[in-house]
Amino acid sequence: MAAKSTTPDTGATDGKKSNVSKDELLKYYREMLLIRRFEEKAGQLYGMGLIGGFCHLYIGQEAVVVGLEACTKEGDKRVTSYRDHGHMLACGMEANGVMAELTGREGGYSRGKGGSMHMFSREKHFYGGHGIVGAQVPIGAGLAFADRYKGNDNVTFTYFGDGAANQGQVYEAYNMAELWDLPVIFVIENNGYAMGTSVKRSTKSTSLYGRGLAYGIPGEQVDGMDVLAVKAAGEAAVAHCRAGKGPYILEMMTYRYRGHSMSDPAKYRTREEVEKMKAEKDAIEHVRDLLLGAGLANEDELKAIDKQIKDVVNASAEFAKESPEPSVSELYTDIYA
Amino acid sequence: MAIDVLMPALSPTMEEGTLAKWLVAEGDAVKSGQIIAEIETDKATMEFEAVDEGIVGKILVAAGTSGVKVNEPILRLIEAGEDANAAPAPVAEKAVAEKAVAAKAAPAVAASTSAAVAVVSKASPDWPAGTPMKTMTVREALREAMAEEMRANPNVMLMGEEVGEYQGAYKISQGLLDEFGPKRVVDTPITEMGFTGIAVGAAWGGLNPIVEFMTFNFSLQAIDHILNSAAKTNYMSGGQLGCPIVFRGANGAAARVGAQHSQDFAAWYASVPGLKVVMPYSAADAKGLLKQAIRDPNPVVFLENEIMYGQSFEVPDLPDFTIPFSKARIWREGTDATIVSFGIGMRYALEAADLLAKDGISVEVIDLRTLRPLDYDTVLASIQKTNRCVCVEEGFPVASMSDHLASTIMQRAFDYLDAPVITCTGKDVPMPYAANLEKLALVTTAEVVAAVKSVCYR
Structure with missing residues (x-):
């Protein structure tokens, strides 16, 4: 992976000179582990037929959203694609509500009417959850447009993948975001594959962040498997936006361990490639090594966290199984506000 | 030979305009391409260039005149020594063609004046009686x-x-x-x-x-x-x-x-x-x-x-008024048949109702105004009264609003119908450019009149 961090001032990326605190590392560890265990459970429930339709797991990419959420303040907004479970957990939405939406139950964030790809939380400023590849990009710019109109310093995090990066509306949004100095961070989660098509098979312009330069938008490529690198780059991008300098692009070099969706046999890549990434770049193992290596935590502490997370996830699965299906009267509610 | 310069059409829908300002005076020499006037349409003020060369013999329409019809002579160009009052040359071939096009371009009912349209209805409107x-x-x-x-x-x-x-x-x-x-x-x-x-x-x-x-x-x-x-x-x-x-x-x-x-x-x-x-x-x-x-x-x-x-x-003339959604308006009350339409389709509907009244057929004309959510009640109540219905719109016929209305009326008011519902829509073709074909592609008042007569078995 040819990732580089262009924000070396923190010195945090290799963990050696890190001045990151124990609490901060433990927070990242906990949040990333929650996403991974949650997604593993979702995969299990899908296999049991409790989750239907499309289900896109975020396993492998946890450092991206956890690192960027660490840069946010109250009022900041986020919007993403259909691979959205991790983003919801990271911004503080409840595991119970997310899991119950996956099972299509009344206790879900959309009361069972949205599903895996369509969850929202006004309270947490999470605006979905979008199933049309790339559509969330101008929407994210629009959320930022509203904040700029109102004159506050909120920032919108607009996540999309390397596949969406080839959609025309992404560049329409870039053009207007820079033209109007919108406070939006375009986060390209480049996991190497748009469903089954690798970046190299879909474009010769593989430096995806670089495309923003044509519109005058600064950007950089970041090691998206390193939560500290993500955090450092995110802070610089946020500062740029809050200062009224317009949009910023972060291309997060990351990797998804599972298929595109539950029904993806992933024949387009080798088992060796996946195993190598897990062994050498895993985001959670990286933080675990930092914690243990620097003597900031011991095995027992981490085991206790693992158990807490497991309990939260198991409870969400129970909640999602026990929550009733929506009442049939819900068929005709919420069509209009 | 004198040449009359005609009021130009400066947009696809322009029928008349205001001669805002002359930039030349009688006696001035005019070159081809020179801007000679500013003409105000309902959309913009446009500069108007001369096509022909000559001397301004006579300004036929004074600056500030409004309501100047397209193709009306506005200025006479003469040659040196020519009498400004001389009869102009036969209008150039190009102008004739333009005139013909302009006349045909107008949709079937576009000839109707832009004067305010009166409501022939006892139905209560959306504002209090006596409102200025x-x-x-x-x-x-x-x-x-x-x-x-x-x-x-x-x-x-x-x-x-x-x-x-x-x-x-x-x-x-x-x-x-x-x-x-x-x-x-x-x-x-x-x-x-x-x-x-x-x-x-x-x-x-x-x-x-x-x-x-x-x-x-x-x-x-x-x-x-x-x-x-x-x-x-x-x-x-x-x-x-x-x-x-x-x-x-x-x-x-x-x-x-x-x-x-x-x-x-x-x-x-x-x-x-x-x-x-x-x-x-x-x-x-x-x-x-x-x-x-x-x-x-x-x-x-x-x-x-x-x-x-x-x-x-x-x-x-109220400081603030709104019209609720999902409320159709009865523009004209009638007893023999109902025409349901919306938008520009209402022009055909109202014109047809006028013509049919002369033949002794009393037509109720409903303007849906909101297409979703749709005011089914007003439509169905009218059909219970007239027992006949024609739906009018300019859109394509397949999967049209009219199809949906006909289907709904059949399902919900079948026993009240004395004739099948007829739909009058645009034709099932991409819109042609040619003036005559375009006119045929749209719905026409004549088609609406014929449809109402048909459902009335007249």
Whole structure:
């Protein structure tokens, strides 16, 4: 992976000179582990037929959203694609509500009417959850447009993948975001594959962040498997936006361990490639090594966290199984506000 | 040989204009390509260039004259030493051709004057009896609606192509930039999908955007955001994320602009749950319904018509009035048959009703005004009275609003029908450019008259 961090001032990326605190590392560890265990459970429930339709797991990419959420303040907004479970957990939405939406139950964030790809939380400023590849990009710019109109310093995090990066509306949004100095961070989660098509098979312009330069938008490529690198780059991008300098692009070099969706046999890549990434770049193992290596935590502490997370996830699965299906009267509610 | 310069048509729908200013005087020499006058259309003030060379022999229409018809002689060019009062040469071949085109270009009912249309109805209108009325065009009504709502709510803003500095491609937003500034009247690049997505995001972010599509033909570039982002999200979010946004602009056929610029999207958008769809006919409805649309917490598709922009109607002279959605208006009461229409289709409906009255057939004319949610009750009540129905619209026939109405009437009022419902729609062809073919492709008043006679077995 040819990732580089262009924000070396923190010195945090290799963990050696890190001045990151124990609490901060433990927070990242906990949040990333929650996403991974949650997604593993979702995969299990899908296999049991409790989750239907499309289900896109975020396993492998946890450092991206956890690192960027660490840069946010109250009022900041986020919007993403259909691979959205991790983003919801990271911004503080409840595991119970997310899991119950996956099972299509009344206790879900959309009361069972949205599903895996369509969850929202006004309270947490999470605006979905979008199933049309790339559509969330101008929407994210629009959320930022509203904040700029109102004159506050909120920032919108607009996540999309390397596949969406080839959609025309992404560049329409870039053009207007820079033209109007919108406070939006375009986060390209480049996991190497748009469903089954690798970046190299879909474009010769593989430096995806670089495309923003044509519109005058600064950007950089970041090691998206390193939560500290993500955090450092995110802070610089946020500062740029809050200062009224317009949009910023972060291309997060990351990797998804599972298929595109539950029904993806992933024949387009080798088992060796996946195993190598897990062994050498895993985001959670990286933080675990930092914690243990620097003597900031011991095995027992981490085991206790693992158990807490497991309990939260198991409870969400129970909640999602026990929550009733929506009442049939819900068929005709919420069509209009 | 003297040459008469004729009043030019400066837009596809122009029938007359104001001769704002002469830039030449009698006796001046004029060169080909020289700007000789400023002519004001209902959309803009345009410079008018001379085609022929000569000396200005006589100015035939004084500066400041309004209501000058297209192809009326406005200036006589003569050669040196020629008498300015000499009879002009036979009108050049080109001018004849233009005249013929202009005459045919007008849609079947476009010949009707732009004088205010009277309501022949005892049905109560949407404002109190005795309300003072003023005459205004649909264009002015739309502009007033936006301006009033922008004054009332600082989160209402307008975005689209040429809405600001250009003053609107069809002059609907004229003056709004001056009053509200560039923060609230936002000129966008030509990028429909992008700015529509941005507007949806802005609506979720707490604004009340009005998105102007220069015409609804271009909304196809953005239809994903109208349907998948704006219309469906309230449902998909379990009621958390309504989208207070208005998509408005010219819809349907204008005149002689070809297939890509002449489509009526009423039935397309009306088929989508989560959208509200409005298609006004009169200026009063345009104003009251647009104000209602801007206040509505849902996405509203507001379908206007370029040919209607310059038409005048009586509008209540009230500081603030709205017209509720889902409430049809009975324009004309009748007993023998019901015509249901909306938007520009109402012109054919009302004209047909006038003609049929002369034949002793009493027609009730219903303007749906809102296409979703639709006022079925008013339609069904009328059919229970007249037992006959003709539906009229300019859109394509397949899967049309008329088809939906006919199906609903059959399912809900079959026993009341004395004849099958007839639909009068645009023809099942892409809009042709040729003037004669275009006229045939649209619905005609004659077709509506024939359909009503048919359901009345006359």
